[in-house]
Amino acid sequence: MSATPSSHPVTQRGMAVLNDPLLNKGTAFPWEERTALGLHGLLPPGIHTLEEQVAQAYENLMSETDMLDRHVHLRSIQDTNETLFYALMQKHLTELMPIVYTPGVGQACQEFSRIWQKPRGIFLSGADRGHMADRLAAIPNDNIRLVIVTDGERILGLGDLGANGMGIPIGKIALYTACAGVNPALMLPVTLDVGTDNATLRNDPTYIGSRSPRLKGQDYADFIEEFVTALLGRWPGCLLHWEDFAGRNAAPLLQRYRERLPSFNDDIQGTAGIATAAILSGLRAKEETLEQQCIAFAGGGAAGIGIAGLLLAAMKAEGLPQEEALKRFYIIDRNGLLTHDMDGLSEGQALFARKDETSRDGQGRTLKEVISQNHPTILIGVSGQAGLFKEGMIREMASYCTRPLIFPLSNPTSHVEATPMDILTWTAGRAIVSTGSPFTPVEINDRSITINQTNNSYIFPGLGLGALACGARSISERMIMAAAQAVADLSPLKTGGTTLLPPLENIQNVAMRVAHAVARQAQNEQLCPPLDDDALQEALSTLSWRPRYQPYRAA
Numbered sequence: 001m002s003a004t005p006s007s008h009p010v011t012q013r014g015m016a017v018l019n020d021p022l023l024n025k026g027t028a029f030p031w032e033e034r035t036a037l038g039l040h041g042l043l044p045p046g047i048h049t050l051e052e053q054v055a056q057a058y059e060n061l062m063s064e065t066d067m068l069d070r071h072v073h074l075r076s077i078q079d080t081n082e083t084l085f086y087a088l089m090q091k092h093l094t095e096l097m098p099i100v101y102t103p104g105v106g107q108a109c110q111e112f113s114r115i116w117q118k119p120r121g122i123f124l125s126g127a128d129r130g131h132m133a134d135r136l137a138a139i140p141n142d143n144i145r146l147v148i149v150t151d152g153e154r155i156l157g158l159g160d161l162g163a164n165g166m167g168i169p170i171g172k173i174a175l176y177t178a179c180a181g182v183n184p185a186l187m188l189p190v191t192l193d194v195g196t197d198n199a200t201l202r203n204d205p206t207y208i209g210s211r212s213p214r215l216k217g218q219d220y221a222d223f224i225e226e227f228v229t230a231l232l233g234r235w236p237g238c239l240l241h242w243e244d245f246a247g248r249n250a251a252p253l254l255q256r257y258r259e260r261l262p263s264f265n266d267d268i269q270g271t272a273g274i275a276t277a278a279i280l281s282g283l284r285a286k287e288e289t290l291e292q293q294c295i296a297f298a299g300g301g302a303a304g305i306g307i308a309g310l311l312l313a314a315m316k317a318e319g320l321p322q323e324e325a326l327k328r329f330y331i332i333d334r335n336g337l338l339t340h341d342m343d344g345l346s347e348g349q350a351l352f353a354r355k356d357e358t359s360r361d362g363q364g365r366t367l368k369e370v371i372s373q374n375h376p377t378i379l380i381g382v383s384g385q386a387g388l389f390k391e392g393m394i395r396e397m398a399s400y401c402t403r404p405l406i407f408p409l410s411n412p413t414s415h416v417e418a419t420p421m422d423i424l425t426w427t428a429g430r431a432i433v434s435t436g437s438p439f440t441p442v443e444i445n446d447r448s449i450t451i452n453q454t455n456n457s458y459i460f461p462g463l464g465l466g467a468l469a470c471g472a473r474s475i476s477e478r479m480i481m482a483a484a485q486a487v488a489d490l491s492p493l494k495t496g497g498t499t500l501l502p503p504l505e506n507i508q509n510v511a512m513r514v515a516h517a518v519a520r521q522a523q524n525e526q527l528c529p530p531l532d533d534d535a536l537q538e539a540l541s542t543l544s545w546r547p548r549y550q551p552y553r554a555a
């Protein structure tokens, strides 16, 4: 085989080449490579280009009509030929994101035990305690740079899905590559199967996870500690992305580990970043400041407290003292408005609990009462409860606020607090609406209103890429703010457009801008070694990958 200088040496032969999704080219192997790698006879003789494969794969995919079937179909392409998978994703990103990611991935997680076909990522369960370092040592990849981990307890708004939550880190990895071009060979999805408290799953004969109740307290903490220690031993300097942990664990884990290794919690910080970007853009459209707002949250979990925290930082940056800024927040959780006297508040909840009122028998005021009595101008839904925003509440907001910002962010689509169509109908098209999952445009008053997707996928791919490229040793709140600001700066509203956020088609550009902003901020805070633009560019390209077939030579 004629070896070009840039050709990639391949040690495997025959089926081992075809079974490796990062090496496989399917029918696109040229004749000489088939000879060199022992593929003759294993492949049909016809030879196709990547473009032809993409066209055929797209046609096959679209012949499926069901969302879950399409998800399974795409996942099977990913497990067979990653170059084809990402070439397909990049060509049809807007259309395929809802299948690979929310809402498709939600349904995939609910059915994960039934659709599981091939190993991808690592499961660590109670049986692996005491052996996690060995489990990671057995992974034949010395160059993992980014690990996405879940314990499956709060999968989107769907709750405890145990080991079935693996669909989420797999989906997030697909977005790191599709949106930020991160080389898939550098990433690993991990599910910590610490048991599940979901009785339906435990009794389901098809369930693939362990059937014990969730580890709690010290046992849980020890499990996580062993995992992080094993991770640091195996891949020092790797970045840890925490995903879909329950509210009571998410913030404490982030606090415990964020200085030990570069890490961030996507539901707290990624969601906060994009919500803040969308709010800053929305306020620009209204020509108002954050300081002038009153903000109500339906949901005081990881996402709600994360968004509130970043908005608080943004208000303080505008010059508002903390005590004044805190008066603008109303967080309504399961037991109503959070007040300072309530038991069992997390540290983050305690910060935002109202100091000026008390609960009655542990119950705070309802969302409806807060809307009527305090007149919030921004309403954020992070409750996971479908239909929580009722017509009366939204109409009332529109009665005292010309253009309320209403963000029902819960995922997947089935858990949205109110549909954009309803919100816009109830507000005569005046609300500025943004959702976590994708929605089609709403036609109202002879106008077509595009619904922005305030999803952390605008933040995490660039955040991870930027932090890795600059070698950040930890990820600061100001790096998250820099990411939010970078997205807000790209808002089409700045250039005469009508949407809060850049369209999904531009997400690769967004990710790159976020990566640069994050790396620059890390340098400003001396959280990484000094590096000039050229060095940063070089580091970015070392992490990057494009879905193109490289020429191979036998090694």
Ligand SMILES: O=C([O-])CC(=O)C(=O)O
Residues within 6 Å of the ligand: 101, 102, 155, 156, 157, 244, 266, 267, 410, 411, 436, 455, 456
């Ligand atoms: O995955 C998504 O679409 C956004 C997210 O992190 C969540 O809802 O937990």
Ligand SMILES: [Mg+2]
Residues within 6 Å of the ligand: 156, 243, 244, 266, 267
């Ligand atoms: Mg999440």
